[in-house]
Amino acid sequence: MTPMMRQYHEAKEACGDALLFFRMGDFYELFLDDAKVAAKVLGLTLTSRDKDSDNPTAMAGFPHHQLDGYLQKLIRAGYRAAVCEQVEDPKQAKGLVRREVTRMVSAGTLTDDGLLDPREPNYLAAIFCPGERAASLRRKQSAGQTSNQAPDTSASEETVGLAWAELSSGRFEAGIFPRSRLDDELARIQPAEVLFCEDDASFSPDTTAPWAWTRRPAWSYSRQDAEKALHKQLAVRSLEGLGFDDTSVPAVQAAGAVLAYLKETQRTDLDHFRTLSCHHRTPVLQIDAATRRSLEINRTMRSGSRDGALLGVVDRAVTPMGSRLLSDDLAAPLVDIPAIERRAEAVAEFVDDHSLRGDVRTALSQTHDLSRLLARLATQRSGPRDLRQIAVTLGRLPELKTRLVDRRAPLITGLEKQIQLCPELRDELQAALVDECPLSAGEGNFIREGFDQELDSLRELAHGGKQWIADYQRAQIEATGIPNLKVGFNKVFGYYLEVTNVHREKVPDEFIRKQTLKNCERFITADLKEYEEKVLAADEKASQREQWLFQRLRQLAHQHLGVLQDIAAAMARLDVTAALAEVAAQHHWTRPQLTDDSVLRIEGGRHPVLDVSMPQGQFVPNDCVHSPETGMILLITGPNMAGKSTYIRQVALITLLAQTGSFVPAESAEIGVADRIFARVGASDELSRGQSTFMVEMVETARILNTATSRSLVILDEIGRGTSTYDGLSLAWAITEHLHEQVGCRTLFATHYHELATLEETLPRVCNLNVAVKEWDDEVVFLHRIVTGSADKSYGIQVARLAGIPPQVNERAKEILAQLEADHRDGLDRPTIPPPASASTSRTGDTYQLTLFGYADHPLIDQIASMDINSLTPMDAMQFLQSAQGQLTKEKTAR
Numbered sequence: 001m002t003p004m005m006r007q008y009h010e011a012k013e014a015c016g017d018a019l020l021f022f023r024m025g026d027f028y029e030l031f032l033d034d035a036k037v038a039a040k041v042l043g044l045t046l047t048s049r050d051k052d053s054d055n056p057t058a059m060a061g062f063p064h065h066q067l068d069g070y071l072q073k074l075i076r077a078g079y080r081a082a083v084c085e086q087v088e089d090p091k092q093a094k095g096l097v098r099r100e101v102t103r104m105v106s107a108g109t110l111t112d113d114g115l116l117d118p119r120e121p122n123y124l125a126a127i128f129c130p131g132e133r134a135a136s137l138r139r140k141q142s143a144g145q146t147s148n149q150a151p152d153t154s155a156s157e158e159t160v161g162l163a164w165a166e167l168s169s170g171r172f173e174a175g176i177f178p179r180s181r182l183d184d185e186l187a188r189i190q191p192a193e194v195l196f197c198e199d200d201a202s203f204s205p206d207t208t209a210p211w212a213w214t215r216r217p218a219w220s221y222s223r224q225d226a227e228k229a230l231h232k233q234l235a236v237r238s239l240e241g242l243g244f245d246d247t248s249v250p251a252v253q254a255a256g257a258v259l260a261y262l263k264e265t266q267r268t269d270l271d272h273f274r275t276l277s278c279h280h281r282t283p284v285l286q287i288d289a290a291t292r293r294s295l296e297i298n299r300t301m302r303s304g305s306r307d308g309a310l311l312g313v314v315d316r317a318v319t320p321m322g323s324r325l326l327s328d329d330l331a332a333p334l335v336d337i338p339a340i341e342r343r344a345e346a347v348a349e350f351v352d353d354h355s356l357r358g359d360v361r362t363a364l365s366q367t368h369d370l371s372r373l374l375a376r377l378a379t380q381r382s383g384p385r386d387l388r389q390i391a392v393t394l395g396r397l398p399e400l401k402t403r404l405v406d407r408r409a410p411l412i413t414g415l416e417k418q419i420q421l422c423p424e425l426r427d428e429l430q431a432a433l434v435d436e437c438p439l440s441a442g443e444g445n446f447i448r449e450g451f452d453q454e455l456d457s458l459r460e461l462a463h464g465g466k467q468w469i470a471d472y473q474r475a476q477i478e479a480t481g482i483p484n485l486k487v488g489f490n491k492v493f494g495y496y497l498e499v500t501n502v503h504r505e506k507v508p509d510e511f512i513r514k515q516t517l518k519n520c521e522r523f524i525t526a527d528l529k530e531y532e533e534k535v536l537a538a539d540e541k542a543s544q545r546e547q548w549l550f551q552r553l554r555q556l557a558h559q560h561l562g563v564l565q566d567i568a569a570a571m572a573r574l575d576v577t578a579a580l581a582e583v584a585a586q587h588h589w590t591r592p593q594l595t596d597d598s599v600l601r602i603e604g605g606r607h608p609v610l611d612v613s614m615p616q617g618q619f620v621p622n623d624c625v626h627s628p629e630t631g632m633i634l635l636i637t638g639p640n641m642a643g644k645s646t647y648i649r650q651v652a653l654i655t656l657l658a659q660t661g662s663f664v665p666a667e668s669a670e671i672g673v674a675d676r677i678f679a680r681v682g683a684s685d686e687l688s689r690g691q692s693t694f695m696v697e698m699v700e701t702a703r704i705l706n707t708a709t710s711r712s713l714v715i716l717d718e719i720g721r722g723t724s725t726y727d728g729l730s731l732a733w734a735i736t737e738h739l740h741e742q743v744g745c746r747t748l749f750a751t752h753y754h755e756l757a758t759l760e761e762t763l764p765r766v767c768n769l770n771v772a773v774k775e776w777d778d779e780v781v782f783l784h785r786i787v788t789g790s791a792d793k794s795y796g797i798q799v800a801r802l803a804g805i806p807p808q809v810n811e812r813a814k815e816i817l818a819q820l821e822a823d824h825r826d827g828l829d830r831p832t833i834p835p836p837a838s839a840s841t842s843r844t845g846d847t848y849q850l851t852l853f854g855y856a857d858h859p860l861i862d863q864i865a866s867m868d869i870n871s872l873t874p875m876d877a878m879q880f881l882q883s884a885q886g887q888l889t890k891e892k893t894a895r
Helices: 003-015 032-042 064-076 132-141 179-189 223-234 246-266 289-295 310-314 320-331 337-352 354-365 370-378 384-403 410-418 423-432 453-462 466-480 501-506 526-559 561-587 608-613 644-660 693-707 725-743 754-762 796-803 807-823 859-865 874-894
Strands: 019-024 027-031 047-049 057-063 081-086 099-105 124-128 159-166 171-178 193-197 212-216 486-490 494-500 512-516 520-524 593-595 600-605 622-626 633-637 668-672 676-680 713-717 746-750 766-776 779-788 842-844 847-849
Touching: 003 019, 003 081, 003 099, 019 032, 019 064, 019 099, 027 032, 027 064, 032 057, 032 064, 057 064, 064 081, 099 246, 124 179, 124 246, 159 179, 159 246, 171 179, 171 246, 179 289, 193 246, 212 246, 223 246, 289 644, 289 676, 310 320, 310 561, 310 608, 310 644, 320 370, 320 561, 320 644, 337 354, 337 410, 337 561, 337 593, 337 644, 354 384, 354 561, 370 384, 370 526, 370 561, 384 423, 384 526, 384 561, 410 561, 423 526, 453 526, 466 486, 466 526, 494 501, 494 526, 501 520, 526 561, 561 608, 600 644, 608 644, 622 644, 622 779, 633 644, 633 725, 633 754, 644 668, 644 676, 644 713, 644 746, 676 693, 693 713, 693 725, 713 725, 725 746, 725 754, 754 766, 796 807, 859 874
Parallel strands: 019 081, 124 193, 193 212, 593 668, 633 746, 633 766, 676 713, 713 746
Antiparallel strands: 019 027, 027 057, 047 057, 081 099, 124 159, 159 171, 486 494, 494 520, 512 520, 600 622, 600 668, 766 779, 842 847
């Protein structure tokens, strides 16, 4: 084995299952199995080393400047990579150039702009599932704690520790959660990569999830090591001051695993990780994974894109930092009214002051992604262009800070104080760096002329000393009498004197011939050679001087790291606030009134996505009223395509927006703060888990029934449609009763089960709504207006015609529908579905109502049963039948 391949194998052993990118000159090479994988995944040409041997070594490679592109492709394919660099100058190396693995790259550890979506956070998460004994101990210790200390943690359910961090910004959080909520929390965070303990037999990663899973050894979750590492990283003696106690141990262990992985992969300091936030100290609105998908908060269900989702509509941020923060805000709305109002008041001030909003957004748009610039600064990966962008960003702060002075909203006032100008750093960077800096310091020529006198002198000499060359050329022309003699330079021969063949005889003896060309010859002299050595030495010294100046500038910026992180956080929050105000002002959204009561009063509400994407005035607004007096369960019936699903979704999205501190698309809104939002909308299956569409529907519904509280908001769409009609209707009926009697939460239930409308007669907090339509000559016009009362038709056949179902199919469907309706109605036009054995009659005043599957006994039945038929005359019988017919006709007309 050659020394170089021995060096390769040592590096490969250090990086485990990661593909090793081994730097060789101007190329990165991969060998053996790594080369075969790379050839397939990256489309590289697979070749071999030592082709003449019996066992050639497979290899594949690419030019070094293409590294980012290939890393991105590899990470997206689900692989990890290790970068092994030459850490020694080949010119100064004695023998084999020294190489080291300088970093490991995985989905959750990206920092380079070329590998990241600037608008999306990129989280690395870690899960720790403690043993049952430890869980039992923590449950005993946590007995009696308030819900604010550890929400949703019950004595009967095991908890897990979850930590997540973003290497590119330094954000770091951890918390404990019931194990049943783990999937929901991961759906909220949307990590790029999740670490889990390889020795935990109780945990099995969901390989269908859209993030990478990475196994980690058990020792990386050691409590002692985790606490020690976190104390050192955060410069604290105890984590209690951050909100972590003995019940939070799993969260601390998960946080330790995250920190250990980052240190292992980055091989450098993580100075921008300065605090660890305890997640459960700040309760947020709980939204499960199914609800996130159904409401399309961050991504659409069909394409998985931002476009068409709520985030895509409200994201008017002008900085990447603002876009990422807004994504986090929508993923975890607040439940604390004062905190929500603090945000909303700031949005209101920007809405009211168009000039202020415009100036702030303009200033922010001229800055750079300070948060990610600082991450590269902290990990020693920043280049001259990064420092220049920091300088440009700092240069926009005085104007921004001036516009924020003397504002009424406390949030804006606090952000203004948080924005420090850092004049020393700003002035030094602006004076030192040219306007167009290279990415890498190795490219050189980024220090501005006039900044450093020594560098200027070395550069002047290194660039050839134009005046010296001109003087020397003039002197040689005079001494030799050769009028067209000139001094030139190339990389092969250095400096030379060029003489055309016409004047060859005039060349003096001290000229040393170096090269003969077709029409001329080139020479050197002792003086010229000596000057060349000075120039080359000066070039090397200039490069070294520039590198020294760069390191000094980077160190100066690093000294301001904490202040710069505060500035970045303030800029992001300011951007989000102004962005929400921009949407509100453009589309006439209103500030909601928030309350602790279980009410929901929305006048002229509009779906936020459609309100923005459709031409102004085209969307039909609707009201929504929830209260214990007017009804907590709204049953919405009506035809397909009429807007039931849109209506219930818009109510949920308006609530969610209100609790992020945003204005909402409505004429007015009074919203009782919800603790959870549930949405059971649409049909889907999870075949990979062996679950049918109906099973998924029932699992999601079961979660709602088991975990919703009186402060929750529940929207249901077509519950029970995945099974037989009678099964589905039975379930929908019982579910509605349970939500009414046991949970008492605000519920919007869109359904085609018109039989449910009778619940309004027996359940006091149920209210019927329907979507208005107009019928004319077998045509249906959807008015998209929500009105009181229930519908008795779904117009499915008309909608099928609009969708392009063949006419003969539609006509046949009409015939079948008519027959089915006739078969299932009695002479009084009542359903003939028999009642269950347990069904009982219900009576309100003198009106006899249908029960679940049948109808109440009519007084005529009792009257007939008590008659003495044998004693009736024909005339008596005729009069009785006439009277009975009149009574029934009157009742039918009244209905």
